[in-house]
Amino acid sequence: MRQSQTVLRIRGVTKRFGPLVANDDVSLELRRGEMLALLGENGAGKTTLMHILFGHYRADEGEVEVMGRPLPPGSPRAALDAGVGMVHQHFTLAANMTVLENVTVGTRPLFSARLRQGAARRRLADLSARFGLHVDPDARVRDLSVGQRQRVEILKALYRDTRILILDEPTAVLTPQEGEQLFATLRLLVNRGLAVILITHKLREVMAASDRCVVLRHGRVVLRTATHETDADTLARAMVGGEVPRVGRRPGEPGAEVLALDGAVLCDDGGRTLLDGLNLTLRAGEILGIAGVSGNGQAALADMVSGLLRPQAGELRVHGRAVAAPSPAGMLALGVGRVPEDRIGTGLVGDLSVMENLVLEIYRQRPWSRWGLLDFSAMRRGARELIARFDVRCQGPGAPARQLSGGNMQKLILARVLSGNPSVILANQPTWGLDVGAATFVHKALMEASRAGAGVLLISEDLDEIFQVADRIQVMHRGRLSAPVRPDEADAAAIGLAMSGHGDARSEAARAS
């Protein structure tokens, strides 16, 4: 076999959803032993293309060839049999089963007399050793770390004789160190002849690890290049389709404490510790970034600041006064504005209109209602004003919120929160899934609010985002927060170590000085 043998050929694939063209004449080739980075903003068509490859969707036009043979459209089974494997961003493992069971599930006939565990075990051990993917085959998946689970996902794909491995945003859930380890593994796989497609929007990884890049924008291939012939700026411009917007950073003037947690402790119903003596001080006029891999207590912290949970020990203070019995209503009354993680399920009611969503927290007050009756004309007037001010693209105040794009949903939530002039703003993963333009809008809005005197608590898994806008950074790990550092005295490696529970976020250099 020649080294440059083409294993996957996608030719002229077009997919339409009503008036929307998700993929427009997309062609792509993948060779044995190479890593191809598939880049693009959200909604550029990366996911649709992969769904077509996997047979979840049928392309309207075009065809897919694997190993020189056409792949029958609309058949996930055929894709798997042809050797296409995928590691999803959200893992598809059964938490209550062992690694071995997860790897072998679905590969054996449903009704077979014996399980042939021995052969499967040997094969798994062989794969683990060959690619340096070490996990205990008898460990239950629920006891594994996120990085280990990802290894199981890759093993699962390799066990099925995968020759084309697709990874969707594989580092989104990893610490920087775990990410480096992943890329070392992928390099090894590629050297052994596997073909890898890496779906990502992190340009640093693309530049460091991939052989070739394909950039999608509005469903079309806009750039196709060898990685060593391009640079991050070119790729970014191709993704955005112009200059990359920047957040104008201005120095903050931190004022009085607006929100504080003192040794907050919280356990879930099963007795698992979610928050383990958490300390945090947020001052007026600053953005405090909470970095960390999700699942380390961020949700509990956000719920506590929202008033949905109360600390079982320790103290929650707003404006210097202890809040004994926090409630959503109480926290709102104290001026805490909340941008929740889950836009459509928590932040907005999808079937309600834009204007109804805008008054979701204030409909009891005049002029939105009077004597218990709602005033729709006042709501409509107010909504028109906010839609214009926050540039919410929608069909009008009466349009259902569900119809809005992710970016516009977030603008809608920001419009609601910021129009209440909150003194504390909780923003939990505010740019998750947004494209660069919308993300910059969110960053600018948060920056402006903080410079106007609000304290902003920004919880994010995206280190780049934290470094870009936060005035101070704390890292969350297993329900605790590291000591705060300023972005200019921290570096990503030190933050990464703190994310995996080693040391605090201060860099060696800063500590020495």
Add this chain to the structure above:
Amino acid sequence: MEPPRWGSIFIFPVALGVSLGVSCLLLAAQGKSPALGLEVLWSGAFGAWYTVEDTLLKTVPIFLCSLGVAVTFRMQVWNIGAEGQFALGAVGATWAALTFANLPGALLLPLMFACAAAAGGAWAAVPAWLKLRLGINEIISTLMFNYIGILILEYLVYGPWKDAGSHGFPMTSQFVPAAVVGHFPGTRLHWGVALCVVCAVGLWVLLTRTRPGFELKASGESLRAARYARMPYNTLVLLVMALCGALAGWAGLLEASAVTGRLQPSLMVGYGFTAIVVAWLARLSPARIALFSFFLAALRVGAENLQLELGVPAAFGGIMEGLILLTVLAGQFFNGYRIRPGGAHR
């Protein structure tokens, strides 16, 4: 992707056709002529003005119960206790009618309405409270409360409230004229028909124009978002349950006062259960509830005629009701999917 909307127009006629077809097979299996059966079914419900009156009379309790049930369903509270709330409403009204028989109608009737609403509402509020306080599943508790409610009614008419002059029949004495809801002149239709209109309009205003209505809508669509926006979930659950109980209670009152003129076990013919079918078929929209209440009332009246004329078992009406619900639900389910010719997954 949203399922194609145009498909939903066809669901009901198709489902109706399928369930009528199955019903014909069932008729044929009993040796009856299906064609004759359908004709008897139709003429039973719409054959003459008095059968239409019958249908309208049965529409009233189904409609009131269904309005209430639909409001609780909107809140995603699965209240299937309208039957028991209906029973308690009838009991509450009868208590007032028997206790204050000397009052003039202008006072007695409002008092009866208040008592029916209070008794039915309280009967619904208990499962709501159990759900909120102890986390008891409202489907189970409201179902059980139906049986308890019916048994309370039966205990009263077999025991303390039994009419001495009834020759042993389980019934209270005839209500005094002041306790009887009047009729439209020249018809058998009582003022409850007008009450239905008032309740529907009132409910529409409540749901679309008021703050509690807004809270209900938001909570029904996304409970988490509503809680996050500090809407009073517990109060709302109690409110919708009490509201449903009051409406079902009024249905019980109307049956006891305007239709039979006394309290007796034969009042309990399952309007509260039919109401659930109606609410579901109507997908909780008040206008469609009116339509489907009338339709299922017609089915009941027609099936009674079937029983009289052809000697078909009484359960036949219930079977048809079930068939229609089943086929409509199946139709709604399949409407969300594309049927692949060949069905090949490979």
